[in-house]
Amino acid sequence: MSGSRGIGARWRRRRPLRARLALAASAAVALVAVGVCAAAFLIIRVQMTRQLDLSLSQTAGQVSKERRDWGPTASDDSCRYRAVPCVQIVPSDPARDPRGRYALPVGEATRQVAGGHRAAYYSKLTVGGKPVRMFTTRLPGKQEALQVALRSDTVERGVGQAAWALSVVGAAGVLLAAGLGYWVSRTGLAPVARLTATAERIAATRDARHRIELPAGPAGREDEVTRLAASFNVMLGELEQSVAAQRRLVADASHELRTPLTALRTNAELLARSARLTEAQRERAAAALGRQLREVTTLVNDLIELARDEEPQPLVEQVRPAALLEHAVGAAREHWPQIAFELHTDPAAADVTVPGVPARLARLLSNLLDNAAKFSPPGGPVTAALASVPGGVELTVRDHGPGIAAADLPHVFDRFYRADAARALPGSGLGLAMARQIARAHGADLTAQAAPGGGALFRMRMPLP
Structure with a gap:
């Protein structure tokens, strides 16, 4: 488990954000498409089965009216025809069974329905090598069960065709989702890509004058990514001003320090040859050297103070x-x-x-x-x-x-x-x-x-x- 998590983490780190977003969007849309197709398939199968059951129930009602006094009968066509129902009447007592062989299967559940001990039910079976849907119900006022069966291969074929069509639609939906996911990620992350390119260009050139191109339009219609790009442009402007101020400070400080440092060097060199100077000249050079040292010290202290942007909170x-x-x-x-x-x-x-x-x-x-x-x-x-x-x-x-x-x-x-x-x-x-x-x-x-x-x-x- 830890190895699979490590592989997944490495994959997420290596994949660019655009690919991950496209994959996530495609997976979400594909999941919805597959779910809709699966739900549609279930609905079609249930509805077609319900229609077949309704047809069996209606046929059973008609047969019960037509054959109320016929007594037990066995089906004679074995459901060989798709649109023709197989009908047989089964008594609750096996001793009353007709001489002919039942074409539809008769079991204990059928006898219980005939005797009124069980409710009517539908069943799915195979008769003569053909798929059949059968309805078993009790004839009113008699100890007999009426079995009506219709071939269900037409329904199954329709369900299969619907499954194939929905599979094609689902596959097309998955492909369309992949294309839309890529388009959405490419379009939605375009400002992020420009932001990344600008940041990389600034890192490579150390030039903060670059800016991200913002889409034209009303300010109120800006999205989060556009606002991020605008904020990044503002940050770049502040960075450019800060860099310019820093360079200007260094240049100005260098210019201001050049004169006192030159004077310091001159007086230091002059004092180094103090043997050739009079006492008054040595005193003037020493005083000038001390004064220039104080000026340089004051200037350096001021620069240090200016380099601090805010006051220390503990003080x-x-x-x-x-x-x-x-x-x-x-x-x-x-x-x-x-x-x-x-x-x-x-x-x-x-x-x-x-x-x-x-x-x-x-x-x-x-x-x-x-x-x-x-x-x-x-x-x-x-x-x-x-x-x-x-x-x-x-x-x-x-x-x-x-x-x-x-x-x-x-x-x-x-x-x-x-x-x-x-x-x-x-x-x-x-x-x-x-x-x-x-x-x-x-x-x-x-x-x-x-x-x-x-x-x-x-x-x-x-x-x-």
């Missing part, structure tokens, strides 16, 4: 945005002493808590405040505010710098994007991209816009749980 806890903002503003005042930071907290939002990772939210606020301070003129104010809004809290950070140009506004949160006005400023161009990623991981919406009266305004809305 999520209830945090107060007001406390985080206050701490971030305090840290920014120490880091940017030449900038005047202003903090405004709505009393209704002071005690509001939201689920999040405190360190990540603090990094988000620090990036927004550093970006605002970087673009603000010395002594210029940077305003951070937290207010309660329907369904959540809203945090805003505004500076009074040059603002954001309309052409730069759609790209503010792109990785490594730096506007013309920011190219001379320090930074890697990853701060705002990281801020938006952290906001999205916490279910918040971070946007940027030009502030009324000049400057830039960043707005983040955090929903309440």
Whole structure:
């Protein structure tokens, strides 16, 4: 048994889905066709036998009226003719039997019917080498049984012809079922075949730009396979965007790392010849080397943070945005002493808590405040505010710098994007991209816009749980 199951499992693995579906559909239709033919054969045989029995019963009724007073008689034709019935009357007492030999068989059951001890019955027998159907019943008011027989070879021949015809029809139905099963599997699995071919082509070429051709028609009439193909196309689009973003990130990171690494190598080579340098030159080279190492370290850490798509769930806890903002503003005042930071907290939002990772939210606020301070003129104010809004809290950070140009506004949160006005400023161009990623991981919406009266305004809305 285990060997047969193993063979069946190997067969299912080796056979393609189209062949298995065609075989299953063909087997189902063939089973129905054979079942219908078998049922039709049984119905035909029963009906033809019933018609013969009805004819025997009617003949017995007529004979009982015509030969009521004849007494026991023996049949004299031995059912030699197909349409002529054999008729004989048998008494319950064998002593009253006629002198002639009975053509139809007489047994104990016949005597019991004649004596009224048994009900009328039909029987199938052979007389003179011919198949016969016989009806035995009791004559009313007499101790005699009436036997009426008709040849049944006509019925049997009709049943045989019906069986042959139904066998032909069943075989044709099986062949038709096989053809229909193949057509159904070929038509129904065409989108799956295209999906498989596309997936194999992508695996071979590593090119996610391929798509599955979808049938034209109303969207409401799409079947499950078409929806699967459409979902696969959407997945391919997302994969293509992800691959493009990954390649762009690698290219941008390589470009951003090239300059500080070149400077690091230059200063390292310069310090390697420190014997030829003055003390002041060695100090400047060492300071530049330390500064460049910090820039590279910061850039690498930012890249690692951006490579993480979601926040680690074990670190999520209830945090107060007001406390985080206050701490971030305090840290920014120490880091940017030449900038005047202003903090405004709505009393209704002071005690509001939201689920999040405190360190990540603090990094988000620090990036927004550093970006605002970087673009603000010395002594210029940077305003951070937290207010309660329907369904959540809203945090805003505004500076009074040059603002954001309309052409730069759609790209503010792109990785490594730096506007013309920011190219001379320090930074890697990853701060705002990281801020938006952290906001999205916490279910918040971070946007940027030009502030009324000049400057830039960043707005983040955090929903309440």
